[in-house]
Amino acid sequence: MNSAPEDQIVTSVLDAIAEQRLPAGTKLGEQALSDLFGCNRANVRRAFAALAAQAVVELRPNRGAFVATPSPEEARDVFQARRTIEDTVARHASGKATPEDIAFLRRAIREEREAREQHDKPRELRLSRQFHMRLAEIAGNKVLERFLSELTMRSTLILGLYGTKGRVLCGDEEHGEIVDALEAGDTDRLRGLMDRHLRHLEGGLQFDSPPPSHLSLREQLLTGQS
Amino acid sequence: MNSAPEDQIVTSVLDAIAEQRLPAGTKLGEQALSDLFGCNRANVRRAFAALAAQAVVELRPNRGAFVATPSPEEARDVFQARRTIEDTVARHASGKATPEDIAFLRRAIREEREAREQHDKPRELRLSRQFHMRLAEIAGNKVLERFLSELTMRSTLILGLYGTKGRVLCGDEEHGEIVDALEAGDTDRLRGLMDRHLRHLEGGLQFDSPPPSHLSLREQLLTGQS
DNA sequence: TTTTCCAAGATTGTTAACAATAGATGTTAT
DNA sequence: ATAACATCTATTGTTAACAATCTTGGAAAA
Incomplete structure (x- = not known):
């Protein structure tokens, strides 16, 4: 454009x-x-x-x-906002998905699993994000789409900071169930799965280990004096 | 800051x-x-x-x-997003409001009515917006607060374009009932009132009359040629 | 009178040079 | 050897001049 x-x-x-x-x-x-x-x-x-x-x-x-x-507090706010927005996305996307949409989502899930098996994390993250953004697109609200775009972006930063490395980021089986519910037009199940998925994601965070300090050397040493 | x-x-x-x-x-x-x-x-x-x-x-x-x-489609998206976000705001604000919060909200309602009686529309709009933003503040999610700030801003533009002039913008009795429910900690009622309030606001729009053309003289006359 | 064209003015877009500040290096004194 | 200090470099912040584009106005032709 x-x-x-x-x-x-x-x-x-x-x-x-x-x-x-x-x-x-x-x-x-x-x-x-x-x-x-x-x-x-x-x-x-x-x-x-x-x-x-x-x-x-x-x-x-x-x-x-x-x-x-993002601080732990911001992380909490971001995921709370995601649950809010993606719930509405689920409500409005349910029953509106075209066969092309379903095909796209299933392909994204498949490629995401492949990327994970190949330890291609950038690709995996990109595909996972595409999955969620496509759902917002199907819901058909440009405002919520833009908000979710920002939130998924910040989620990626949060996962990079506080994500436990060993764990699976976005379980592909969860994405799979979501598409199933979407295709079946089962709105309540779709909403429940999405909520569970996001809580799962947030639950995997660990805020204790690294104090996220991106300060200059001077700032790291001089703690709170002029 | x-x-x-x-x-x-x-x-x-x-x-x-x-x-x-x-x-x-x-x-x-x-x-x-x-x-x-x-x-x-x-x-x-x-x-x-x-x-x-x-x-x-x-x-x-x-x-x-x-x-x-904003186009009529954008208006629809904005109000849908507001219903989504302000519902979550209502859920989280319920029971968290301090006496100072309640006092602030009641004062805003009173001053808003005064402004309306004096036909001071800028003041009325500002106070109405402050009312909604204060609720978001009580809910305690900075992300949703920022999103709502943007949405209320765009709502003002939408009301200016498509609002029926004779009608009351934000019925103060609706705001009053909302504070009552908030103070009583009646979450379900609060959510219902907020939803009704926003639908009321959106329902008062008229998209038929003026095609919103803010073009230069040249653009208004030369319709679609090089 | 209406339309077309051209030129002048105003506004946006781009670039480079300069000033101010922060971070890093090196020096000196204790 | 360490700490305080001064200097030096790199980066950000500001400003002004210039180029490109759009708008406006009027003149000339139909």
């Missing part, structure tokens, strides 16, 4: 975050990105402003732009 | 939209705003990018920034 020079930066950064190629706290230098995308720093700056408005990038004055590092 | 020069632009524009001082389709010139806020155009540009990311401003290449003019 809009091929403005800054939109490409936004989508590229979002894609990178969605595939966990950009971990939380990564510094995004203006020069680096302007070189990479062959544009001037003003466009990079505008892209940062848009990304900051979606809370996937944090802007620190005179320091620069950093990939956001 | 953050007193960056561009943040002031963002909040000022949002406030103006929330009070319907900036109607949908208004052009926002870069020079005009940079003069007004005593900063350079680069900051205005960044503010526009942030506002566009929240869908309250539309960016047309080589034309400039305009206050968004």
Whole structure:
């Protein structure tokens, strides 16, 4: 649609975050990105402003732009919001899925399992996100779709920070059951499965181990003095 | 918190939209705003990018920034999203309201009625919005709070475009009943009242009369040719 | 009078240079 | 050897000038 020079930066950064190629706290230098995308720093700056408005990038004055590092409280809020929004998505998607939709979802599940078996985590994450976003698309509400896009993005960051490595991220059997219920038009079951799926995802987080510190050396040492 | 020069632009524009001082389709010139806020155009540009990311401003290449003019479809999506989010807000706010919260809400209702009697529409709109936002604050989810902030903003634009003038915008008796249910801790009733309130609001829209055209003279005349 | 075309003005988009600040390196004194 | 200090570099923030585009207005032709 809009091929403005800054939109490409936004989508590229979002894609990178969605595939966990950009971990939380990564510094995004203006020069680096302007070189990479062959544009001037003003466009990079505008892209940062848009990304900051979606809370996937944090802007620190005179320091620069950093990939956001969600706190445990933010993680809770994000998943609570996801349950809210994806419940409505489930309600409205139920019975509206075309055969193409079902085929797409089943293919995504299959490829996601393949990616997991091959330990291709970026691909797995991308496919899992596509699964949820397709459901929102079927529901047919652009506003909720955009909100969920932001939330899945932040979920990826949260999983990268607090996810227990050994565990399965998005159990493909759960996704499979969801498609079954969607195809059958069983709204209540669909809603229940989705809720369970999201609680499962959130339940796998561990907030105790690493205090997410992405501070400069100086800030890490000087704790709370001028 | 953050007193960056561009943040002031963002909040000022949002406030103006929330009070319907900036109607949908208004052009926002870069020079005009940079003069007004005593900063350079680069900051205005960044503010526009942030506002566009929240869908309250539309960016047309080589034309400039305009206050968004939501279509009837967008209006439907916005109110559906509001019902979704404010239902969760109601669920989580119920029983959590402090006496100060209740006092604030009752005062907002009273002042809103006064503003309506004095035909002070900006004030009325601002207070009505504050009422809903305070509920979100009580619920205690920053993500949903931010989403609702965007949605109430766009609701104001929608009411300005499609609202039937004679009708009452937000019946204060409805707000009153909501506070009663909140204070009583009657969650189910609170949810029901909120849903009814939002459906009431949406039901008062009329999409037939004015095709929302905020085009230049040239665009209004030359319909669909190069 | 109406339409078409062209030119002037205004606005947006881009770029580069400069200023200000933070982070890092090196030096010196204790 | 360590800590405090100064300097140096890299990065962000600001500004102004220039280029490109759109809008406006009027003149010329039908």
